[in-house]
Amino acid sequence: YLFPNLFISYLFISRFIYFLIYLFSNLFISQFIYLQIVFQALLAGALMLCLVVLNPMKLDVSLYPEDPGSCSCIKCMAEEEDPWFIIRYDIQVPRLMSSRNSNLSAYTSKWWRGLQNRPRRVNYTALVETLFMLFPDEEPYSDSGPDRCRMCALVGNSGNLEGSHYGPLIDAHDFVIRMNTGPTKGYEKDVGSKTTHRAIYPESAVDMDNSTHLVLVPFKVLDLQCISANLAFKTVLCFFFCCLLLKVMILHPEFIKYVYTKWLQKQGKYPSTGFLMLVFSLHICDQVNVFGFGARKDGSWHHYFDKRYGIFHNTPEHKGSVEFDIIEELHLLNKIHLYKGN
Structure with a gap:
């Protein structure tokens, strides 16, 4: 659930910003390529930071309903932390x-x-x-x-x-x-x-x-x-x-x-x-x-x-x-x- 959505968002945002950079780069190819490389590095870093900050244990519970301890009820008997x-x-x-x-x-x-x-x-x-x-x-x-x-x-x-x-x-x-x-x-x-x-x-x-x-x-x-x-x-x-x-x-x-x-x-x-x-x-x-x-x-x-x-x-x-x-x-x-x- 998480990784496909992030990848799609990455493609959409990057292509949109590439278009903006192209418009404001006065068509200088060298400047466009330079800005493109910098932007890709920044975006990749931000993506990695998001993945590190997210709690992997929380992902395991919410994204993998195949866990045998879960059920389709709002709250399941085995999922208790008290x-x-x-x-x-x-x-x-x-x-x-x-x-x-x-x-x-x-x-x-x-x-x-x-x-x-x-x-x-x-x-x-x-x-x-x-x-x-x-x-x-x-x-x-x-x-x-x-x-x-x-x-x-x-x-x-x-x-x-x-x-x-x-x-x-x-x-x-x-x-x-x-x-x-x-x-x-x-x-x-x-x-x-x-x-x-x-x-x-x-x-x-x-x-x-x-x-x-x-x-x-x-x-x-x-x-x-x-x-x-x-x-x-x-x-x-x-x-x-x-x-x-x-x-x-x-x-x-x-x-x-x-x-x-x-x-x-x-x-x-x-x-x-x-x-x-x-x-x-x-x-x-x-x-x-x-x-x-x-x-x-x-x-x-x-x-x-x-x-x-x-x-x-x-x-x-x-x-x-x-x-x-x-x-x-x-x-x-x-x-x-x-x-x-x-």
Whole structure:
């Protein structure tokens, strides 16, 4: 972009000034040639000075959109210079499991197995091989680039969604990610009807159609065993579920530990499903809008679909106040937009 424009400008300006010099040189050829040489030297020097003064690092960002860290949005997730965000955001961490990245470091394996109250001896390698015999073995969402602007809505289960009328706005996103048992039927006006991904752990599993990705959050090895046995059983019984198998994804234990250590600074025992999906969204989306997180404006904590259920803000396992503080910090940094609802 820069060099062709400078060259064209050089040709145009030089030819114009040559014409002026010719008019005022009284047609003395020797004087014209002398002035022409002097002018060319001055112009070449000015051109070199401009190139030296321009910051090459700035040129690399603005002139080369092929940089894999960029996107077609106004602002991209990977293009962040805030120190608070940089020390937490690791673009290299594995997000979803595949047979190629399933090996765990000794530290990750020890931490992950420790989440189970009574760890059992499990042949992890054989278990992973079984899992990826049941559904495609791939690593999706590696398509970031200058032509992509993926907008994602992360929809929590907070009662602040009641009366929000966010439904059409939520459904307008490319990805709509929901957690656990949060329903849409009967609540479409406030929470929308579209679901592209639903994050669950075995105890929170719900029936889904074959257009929704199941994102398993394995907080323990037994969760992998459970999903493996469940999928194998349903594959034999139901052909319809075979279609659903194509949509299964497993959050990588390394990613769970990364969120716990880098983002939560090891506060609590492990991250909540909602917070894991928030950080996951930062890694697979270019713009993230967050709905249904936090208390209602009257300070009450409950699910939009069950007012009897009191949400515990802080537990020994989850530090909800810490997680929400981070969400608000991301909002202040314009990394996400937090819709606080009613």
